[in-house]
Amino acid sequence: MKKELLEMIEKRRSIYDLGSRKVLSEERISEIVKEAVKYCPTAFNSQSARVAVLFGENHQRLWDIVLQKLKEVAPQDGFAKTELKIASFAAGYATILFFEDLDTVEDLQKKFPLYAENFSKWSLQANGMLEYIVWTALEAESAGASLQHYNPLIDDEVKKAWNLPQKWQLLAQMPVGSIEAPAGEKSFLPIDERVKIFK
Secondary structure (H helix, E strand, O other): OHHHHHHHHHHOOOOOOEEOOOOOOHHHHHHHHHHHHHHOOOHHHOOOEEEEEEEHHHHHHHHHHHHHHHHHHOOOOOHHHHHHHHHHHHOOOEEEEEEEEHHHHHHHHHHOHHHHHHHHHHHHHHHHHHHHHHHHHHHHOOOEEOOEOOOOOOHHHHHHHOOOOOOEEEEEEEEEEEEOOOOOOOOOOOHHHHOOOOO
16 A cells, blocks of 8 residues: 555646546545545644535636636736636636635634744645645546646635635635646656755
8 A cells, every 4th residue: 555655646747638528526526525624634633724626617617717817917918828728727627726714723823822823834734735635636546637826816706706705715726637638747856965864
């Protein structure tokens, strides 16, 4: 099992060429997300992560919002490339939205003032682990995904569209779909420059 886990970690890549072939059912994607949210470690067992999973028209609506917001702020010269990029995410069939519940973080800051300045950092670390768990689990079942960050540009529209609490802070968007083309080559820095072993 340990070897299998490392192999899944190695295979996980950003897939930008998504398709709508349902390699995983909506039920299975939902199950993966629920299990990851339940068992992802959090500082002080805060369980501050919140997730919204969008399928079908909801998935498409999210990327319509992103495109509209980008049209309002991005230079129109060369905007066609931006449209193609957003279309590649919309070409999938699901989007997972990752949030942090700021009420939970703020409550912990009040209860444990000695660590107050750290709770925001710790909550982001936990959310990063959650995103990675979900991403790797999707890869293990042959679904493609990538991690996008159009927040805070889309935050207000997203909360309004799905009637989400104001204190849910949007951190990332993960489009999911079938893998229509593999990820490109990835380069690596020498590992000995990044890891020091002391015996």
